[in-house]
Amino acid sequence: MSAFLVEGGRRLRGEVQVHGAKNSVLPILAAAILAPEECVIHNCPALSDVTASLEILHHLGCRVERTGDMVRVDASVLTRDEVPEDLMREMRSSVIFLGAVLGRTGRAVMSYPGGCELGPRPIDLHLAALRALGVEIQEEAGVLRCAGRLRGCDIALSIPSVGATENAMLAAVGAQGDTTITNAAREPEIVDLQRFLRALGADVRGAGSSVIAVRGGLPLHGGSYTVMGDRIVACTYLAAAAAAGGEVEVVGADYRHLSTVSAVLAEGGCVLRSGPDRIVLRGEAPLRAVCPIRTAPYPGFPTDAQAPVMAAFARGTGATVFVENIFDSRYRHVDELRRMGADIKVEGRVAVVCGVPALHGAGVRAHDLRGGAALVVAALGAAGESRITGLHHIDRGYCQLDEGLRGLGAAIRRV
Numbered sequence: 001m002s003a004f005l006v007e008g009g010r011r012l013r014g015e016v017q018v019h020g021a022k023n024s025v026l027p028i029l030a031a032a033i034l035a036p037e038e039c040v041i042h043n044c045p046a047l048s049d050v051t052a053s054l055e056i057l058h059h060l061g062c063r064v065e066r067t068g069d070m071v072r073v074d075a076s077v078l079t080r081d082e083v084p085e086d087l088m089r090e091m092r093s094s095v096i097f098l099g100a101v102l103g104r105t106g107r108a109v110m111s112y113p114g115g116c117e118l119g120p121r122p123i124d125l126h127l128a129a130l131r132a133l134g135v136e137i138q139e140e141a142g143v144l145r146c147a148g149r150l151r152g153c154d155i156a157l158s159i160p161s162v163g164a165t166e167n168a169m170l171a172a173v174g175a176q177g178d179t180t181i182t183n184a185a186r187e188p189e190i191v192d193l194q195r196f197l198r199a200l201g202a203d204v205r206g207a208g209s210s211v212i213a214v215r216g217g218l219p220l221h222g223g224s225y226t227v228m229g230d231r232i233v234a235c236t237y238l239a240a241a242a243a244a245g246g247e248v249e250v251v252g253a254d255y256r257h258l259s260t261v262s263a264v265l266a267e268g269g270c271v272l273r274s275g276p277d278r279i280v281l282r283g284e285a286p287l288r289a290v291c292p293i294r295t296a297p298y299p300g301f302p303t304d305a306q307a308p309v310m311a312a313f314a315r316g317t318g319a320t321v322f323v324e325n326i327f328d329s330r331y332r333h334v335d336e337l338r339r340m341g342a343d344i345k346v347e348g349r350v351a352v353v354c355g356v357p358a359l360h361g362a363g364v365r366a367h368d369l370r371g372g373a374a375l376v377v378a379a380l381g382a383a384g385e386s387r388i389t390g391l392h393h394i395d396r397g398y399c400q401l402d403e404g405l406r407g408l409g410a411a412i413r414r415v
């Protein structure tokens with residue numbers, strides 16, 4: 001079992017480049033199925049979720065080639081429209097293949113993705129959007145059998161779900177006629193997906209706003225595309241610098257996508273300055289308490305940044321309240337942070353973090369992706385050595401996190 005060994009208490013200094021965004025590259029890889037020609041995708045990070053997506057593409061009959069951070073996907077011939085359960089289970093976001101395969105072939109058989117470490121993750125909105133597009137879906141024994149002639153329609157999402165918006169966009173590109181998605185998610189990754197689809201010849205407009213319009217049924221072609229930088233990885237490096245102190249320049253993410261997180265860190269006492277593709281944080285740890293942090297759909301405070309930012313505020317002065325509004329079970333890092341000396345109380349969706357003067361190193365375990373990153377953040381600001389296990393969670397979304405942090409002077413190694 002591998003682990004990160006972190007010797008905390010060193011200030012961080014230097015520049016770090018963020019890799020391509022996990023939450024962009026996964027729907028983009030699925031979207032490559034829609035085009036019957038080769039797509040070349042650059043800035044594709046070496047993450048286990050990307051490997052799982054490429055396995056699904058390969059299983060469906062695509063030719064897949066990965067060279068460094070470039071991936072070629074040629075979906076000219078699809079030999080299958082079903083994804084077996086073991087591949088679906090490897091990655092919760094595999095549900096995104098439903099919209100893409102249906103958009104291309106009008107048929108798909110996939111197992112229900114089920115719950116995950118963040119609690120139940122229903123897909124009712126995904127299925128309702130696909131049904132509205134004319135897909136008949138039979139659910140039996142955890143398997144979804146989907147088929148239909150897809151026709152454009154009006155889809156109104158009851159909540160702005162990221163995955164449901166993406167699935168609806170992908171299926172609508174393959175449907176005949178016009179689709180309007182109302183109350184669409186506005187995350188930057190949706191804009192990235194729209195840009196990729198447009199690069200293939202699709203007519204998709206409005207991403208980034210609450211209404212997305214798709215003119216479906218156009219012939220698509222191959223294309224080349226560079227995935228945007230990962231804003232959550234950028235937030236994690238900022239939280240690390242805030243926790244450990246020092247001055248760090250994070251390059252490769254759009255500072256406008258980080259504004260709610262930067263505002264909170266600035267309120268806590270860090271000094272930030274930004275350019276179009278970079279953001280510099282100078283921190284004199286410890287942080288002081290800030291106004292309540294409430295997670296919300298974009299452009300609100302991202303749920304994915306909640307855990308790493310909480311870890312930074314664990315050492316500090318005063319009490320900061322966190323309210324997790326997106327997922328039911330997203331405080332599993334709290335017990336682990338307590339082992340390091342943090343004073344955090346959780347009641348339902350609310351966590352109250354009373355900053356302590358110092359954290360100490362401890363043996364802790366990652367239970368989910370961002371919670372795992374939070375443990376790394378806390379360990380960097382703690383006195384003494386921490387041993388972090390459960391790295392398979394962290395590897396789903398961070399490519400060589402230890403190497404990036406070592407480049408900033410952190411004492412972290414994978415053993």
Ligand code: UD1
Pocket residue numbers: 022023024026093120121122123124125126127159160161162163164185189297303304326327328
């Ligand atoms: C995506 C991101 C994830 C991020 C989340 C919220 C990817 C691969 N993952 O996940 O990192 O934390 O957005 O920003 O992009 N819901 C339903 N029914 C549905 C779908 C969702 O009730 O059919 C609920 C969920 O349980 C959750 C909320 O809607 O409470 C938001 O989920 P959603 O935006 O769909 O998140 P994901 O797309 O799964």
